[in-house]
Amino acid sequence: MPPGEILSPRIREYMPADYEALIALWRTCDLPLKPDGRDSRKRLEAELYNGPGKLWVAEVDGRIAGAVLATHDFRKGWINRLAVDPCMRRRGLGMSLAGIALNYLQKDCNLLISAILIEGDNPESHALFSRLGFKPHPDIRYYALRNTPEA
Numbered sequence: 001m002p003p004g005e006i007l008s009p010r011i012r013e014y015m016p017a018d019y020e021a022l023i024a025l026w027r028t029c030d031l032p033l034k035p036d037g038r039d040s041r042k043r044l045e046a047e048l049y050n051g052p053g054k055l056w057v058a059e060v061d062g063r064i065a066g067a068v069l070a071t072h073d074f075r076k077g078w079i080n081r082l083a084v085d086p087c088m089r090r091r092g093l094g095m096s097l098a099g100i101a102l103n104y105l106q107k108d109c110n111l112l113i114s115a116i117l118i119e120g121d122n123p124e125s126h127a128l129f130s131r132l133g134f135k136p137h138p139d140i141r142y143y144a145l146r147n148t149p150e151a
């Protein structure tokens, strides 16, 4: 897509037919994907159908160009797996998707706090979430217990 061209995305909720394209997008965006763990079709769809999480995709010309997953445990909301196709960045799509996820967590789910984990050096994400008002925590260390390395 030519630089600067204005996008007219259609943002809608995930459907099972989107799975392959969604995984391809997340791979293209170098997200720390767990296709044999929590990003497997079975686990992802079970999470969406049984839990309070929602996943949106952005279609541009019929192709999935962006996505975001909002989840919560009733105590805290999380914005996960925000991704925009590298050819379509810096046109506001990431902000639109993050805004939809945040609106869902704050308004629909009435949560008082929403959070994001940003791995490694990721100035784009730091800049985007800072613009939305997120503040980095100065001294939290993330610990995880995984049932398998792919979890």
Ligand SMILES: CC(C)(COP(=O)(O)OP(=O)(O)OC[C@H]1O[C@@H](n2cnc3c(N)ncnc32)[C@H](O)[C@@H]1OP(=O)(O)O)[C@@H](O)C(=O)NCCC(=O)NCCS
Pocket: 029, 030, 031, 081, 082, 083, 084, 085, 088, 089, 090, 091, 092, 093, 094, 095, 096, 116, 117, 118, 119, 122, 123, 124, 125, 127, 128, 129, 131
């Ligand atoms: C982070 C990401 C989703 C941003 O998508 P995007 O569509 O380019 O974001 P937007 O166009 O909505 O940008 C919104 C704001 O974020 C900031 N921003 C985004 N990309 C930036 C960059 N490369 N450098 C500096 N600031 C940037 C800017 O403030 C920008 O506003 P501006 O364009 O008016 O200056 C995209 O870079 C991406 O998919 N990255 C890889 C996946 C990833 O790391 N996801 C986050 C997991 S925590």
